[in-house]
Amino acid sequence: MAGGQPISLENLKALRKLTLKHGIKIILDMTRVAENAYFIQQREKGYANKSIAEIVKETCSLTDGATMSAKKDALVNIGGFLAVNDKKVFEEARNMVVIYEGLHTYGGLAGRDLEAMAIGIEESLSDDHMAARVGQVIYLGEKLIDAGIPIVQPIGGHGIFIDAKRFLPHVKQAQFPAQALAAAIYTDSGVRTMERGVVSAGRKANGENYFPKLELVRLTIPRRVYTQAHMDVITESIEHVYQNRKKIKGLQMVYEPKYLRFFQARFKPI
Ligand SMILES: Cc1ncc(COP(=O)(O)O)c(C=O)c1O
Numbered sequence: 001m002a003g004g005q006p007i008s009l010e011n012l013k014a015l016r017k018l019t020l021k022h023g024i025k026i027i028l029d030m031t032r033v034a035e036n037a038y039f040i041q042q043r044e045k046g047y048a049n050k051s052i053a054e055i056v057k058e059t060c061s062l063t064d065g066a067t068m069s070a071k072k073d074a075l076v077n078i079g080g081f082l083a084v085n086d087k088k089v090f091e092e093a094r095n096m097v098v099i100y101e102g103l104h105t106y107g108g109l110a111g112r113d114l115e116a117m118a119i120g121i122e123e124s125l126s127d128d129h130m131a132a133r134v135g136q137v138i139y140l141g142e143k144l145i146d147a148g149i150p151i152v153q154p155i156g157g158h159g160i161f162i163d164a165k166r167f168l169p170h171v172k173q174a175q176f177p178a179q180a181l182a183a184a185i186y187t188d189s190g191v192r193t194m195e196r197g198v199v200s201a202g203r204k205a206n207g208e209n210y211f212p213k214l215e216l217v218r219l220t221i222p223r224r225v226y227t228q229a230h231m232d233v234i235t236e237s238i239e240h241v242y243q244n245r246k247k248i249k250g251l252q253m254v255y256e257p258k259y260l261r262f263f264q265a266r267f268k269p270i
Pocket residue numbers: 001004029031032069070071072080
């Protein structure tokens with residue numbers, strides 16, 4: 001999955017052909033591979049009758065290895081893995097595990113976390129589970145669209161992205177509109193969202209801010225945590241903030257860490 005955008009198997013097959021020709025390996029970020037497979041099943045020609053498990057297997061068969069943050073599709077609280085199909089690379093990576101993580105049989109994870117991950121992988125491949133998971137995200141997205149909230153469309157599989165430039169056209173991008181909107185939603189209802197705009201984009205080598213085209217607020221929905229009633233509460237809060245949007249002012253950054261500032265920066269209202 002590139003930058004959170006779903007990949008199609010048609011694209012991956014074409015990429016595979018090209019990389020084989022040039023002797024380049026494909027390492028898949030399979031963190032959201034099951035959600036991606038769901039969209040292939042729903043949208044790509046020829047896959048409507050294939051199970052998510054079959055589509056995931058086909059996806060992986062077109063790659064040489066994969067990284068997985070198992071906190072996402074694999075439904076666990078902690079953990080992940082690197083998988084490769086080249087024995088030499090595997091042996092080198094296994095040796096590095098001993099140095100950096102723990103013995104190769106558990107890779108720094110507790111046995112119970114590994115067991116939970118094994119079960120999580122299996123359950124994440126269930127067609128019913130994935131239809132319910134993505135269905136909940138779509139439920140929220142459609143409610144927000146009906147309420148007139150500007151969101152990115154089509155609705156994705158793991159969250160909703162609010163278009164802060166359209167929500168707060170009066171706040172200049174230099175005054176962090178998506179961050180200001182995330183703060184306003186949190187103040188209104190305690191719903192914790194995430195800025196994906198100028199704060200996340202960071203600075204160029206010459207110190208100037210990047211001003212990305214997209215200035216978004218992400219509402220990422222954890223799996224199997226919330227009910228549809230929670231989605232209704234989120235919608236009510238965002239509608240309330242939208243009705244009062246003219247009162248929302250921009251922000252000034254008062255603390256900026258050197259790296260990945262979106263995790264730790266602090267702001268004050270202008
Ligand atoms: C596709 C994808 N890969 C990797 C990561 C990062 O995972 P971690 O938080 O375990 O570093 C994320 C986080 O959201 C993700 O969406």
